[in-house]
Amino acid sequence: SQQGEEDPQALSIQEGENATMNCSYKTSINNLQWYRQNSGRGLVHLILIRSNEREKHSGRLRVTLDTSKKSSSLLITASRAADTASYFCATDYDYKLSFGAGTTVTVRA
Amino acid sequence: GAGVSQSPRYKVAKRGQDVALRCDPISGHVSLFWYQQALGQGPEFLTYFQNEAQLDKSGLPSDRFFAERPEGSVSTLKIQRTQQEDSAVYLCASSLESGIDSGYTFGSGTRLTVV
Numbered sequence: 001s002q003q004g005e006e007d008p009q010a011l012s013i014q015e016g017e018n019a020t021m022n023c024s025y026k027t028s029i030n031n032l033q034w035y036r037q038n039s040g041r042g043l044v045h046l047i048l049i050r051s052n053e054r055e056k057h058s059g060r061l062r063v064t065l066d067t068s069k070k071s072s073s074l075l076i077t078a079s080r081a082a083d084t085a086s087y088f089c090a091t092d093y094d095y096k097l098s099f100g101a102g103t104t105v106t107v108r109a
Numbered sequence: 110g111a112g113v114s115q116s117p118r119y120k121v122a123k124r125g126q127d128v129a130l131r132c133d134p135i136s137g138h139v140s141l142f143w144y145q146q147a148l149g150q151g152p153e154f155l156t157y158f159q160n161e162a163q164l165d166k167s168g169l170p171s172d173r174f175f176a177e178r179p180e181g182s183v184s185t186l187k188i189q190r191t192q193q194e195d196s197a198v199y200l201c202a203s204s205l206e207s208g209i210d211s212g213y214t215f216g217s218g219t220r221l222t223v224v
Contacts, residue, residue: 097152101149
């Protein structure tokens with residue numbers, strides 16, 4: 001069963017705009033991770049935020065984590081056409097990753 | 110190798126046929142995982158190995174699914190008497206070790222279609 005839920009399910013933005021997606025989960029976590037999946041390809045690890053962290057940055061990515069609300073957000077700034085992909089949050093507890101159904105992001109040129 | 114390698118990339122099986130999917134993890138990675146991803150969904154956990162020991166197989170959908178990693182490196186996921194509901198992408202992931210805060214490296218997956 002899927003632990004996380006991403007919102008929105010789909011997002012279409014213009015190149016250069018920011019993209020924000022949210023993830024909610026149900027149980028305790030050690031950390032929360034975000035992955036990107038291009039059509040027909042495997043998952044690429046983007047960023048990990050530990051349960052005792054509130055915000056983390058990596059390049060154009062910004063992740064927040066609110067453990068009291070059991071939610072996380074991923075912000076991609078200054079989006080590019082190459083950012084078109086599906087994005088998944090995954091909660092990590094006791095070595096298992098539990099994924100949501102993903103947010104499909106389309107960046108229009 | 111530089112990444113996690115899975116083969117074949119695509120597999121079409123007739124219903125009732127047995128299939129074997131191979132995963133070559135990153136050299137030295139202790140932990141290996143198999144996930145199943147149905148169309149339009151996120152990956153679902155199948156099984157976990159630490160070296161050659163299968164520590165968790167709670168996600169395997171039925172006793173038709175069997176995984177092994179006999180020498181602690183290459184792993185094979187076998188599905189016997191395939192059914193249409195087995196159609197999915199099967200993803201393999203590895204990590205240096207589990208229980209630490211690090212991401213996992215996934216292979217490109219094997220897309221299994223049962224006809």
